[in-house]
Amino acid sequence: KNEVEQSPQNLTAQEGEFITINCSYSVGISALHWLQQHPGGGIVSLFMLSSGKKKHGRLIATINIQEKHSSLHITASHPRDSAVYICAVSTSGTYKYIFGTGTRLKVLA
Amino acid sequence: EPEVTQTPSHQVTQMGQEVILRCVPISNHLYFYWYRQILGQKVEFLVSFYNNEISEKSEIFDDQFSVERPDGSNFTLKIRSTKLEDSAMYFCASSEALFWPHSYEQYFGPGTRLTVT
Numbered sequence: 001k002n003e004v005e006q007s008p009q010n011l012t013a014q015e016g017e018f019i020t021i022n023c024s025y026s027v028g029i030s031a032l033h034w035l036q037q038h039p040g041g042g043i044v045s046l047f048m049l050s051s052g053k054k055k056h057g058r059l060i061a062t063i064n065i066q067e068k069h070s071s072l073h074i075t076a077s078h079p080r081d082s083a084v085y086i087c088a089v090s091t092s093g094t095y096k097y098i099f100g101t102g103t104r105l106k107v108l109a
Numbered sequence: 110e111p112e113v114t115q116t117p118s119h120q121v122t123q124m125g126q127e128v129i130l131r132c133v134p135i136s137n138h139l140y141f142y143w144y145r146q147i148l149g150q151k152v153e154f155l156v157s158f159y160n161n162e163i164s165e166k167s168e169i170f171d172d173q174f175s176v177e178r179p180d181g182s183n184f185t186l187k188i189r190s191t192k193l194e195d196s197a198m199y200f201c202a203s204s205e206a207l208f209w210p211h212s213y214e215q216y217f218g219p220g221t222r223l224t225v226t
């Protein structure tokens with residue numbers, strides 16, 4: 001069983017739509033990370049969360065520690081948001097990241 | 110802005126050959142990592158390195174893998190005798206690792222695509 005599960009696996013949206021990507025985890029964590037991977041392969045960190053909510057531009061990330069669940073929201077989506085969005089966790093007592101399988105987002109103009 | 114760099118961007122090698130993948134972490138970072146991503150699969154942890162020694166490794170990181178920090182800037186991953194199943198994208202990452210939790214955020218390099226034929 002995967003320790004980090006994401007849904008949906010694939011998502012197609014029209015430009016301007018509000019998008020939500022979900023992440024559930026089954027291990028004790030010290031932090032949760034949302035990352036973006038573009039077709040070229042590079043991985044960029046979007047958020048690091050240990051509680052509550054963070055916002056950066058049109059991106060919002062929330063975490064519910066009790067429910068072991070996090071969401072990434074994109075408001076007013078744009079074709080340039082098309083990428084793979086990955087949830088990863090740092091578990092208690094270790095600094096490595098455990099990755100989810102990613103959500104492939106395509107935003108159509 | 111400081112970034113993690115990796116060379117080469119693409120390496121093609123024959124089965125059984127040794128390869129060395131190179132990474133230059135961000136200069137004031139203390140913790141270094143290697144991950145791999147087989148095509149179409151999720152990113153997997155290989156090894157973490159701190160204070161000139163391995164701090165954690167995964168089951169994937171068997172005796173054919175080794176890591177080294179040969180000088181003050183480079184961090185290398187060596188695969189001794191490559192197999193077809195080693196074909197993947199290999200990512201290096203580093204973190205500052207001074208104050209928990211923020212400085213343990215990892216910064217990733219662009220990756221090296223390894224193709225074993």
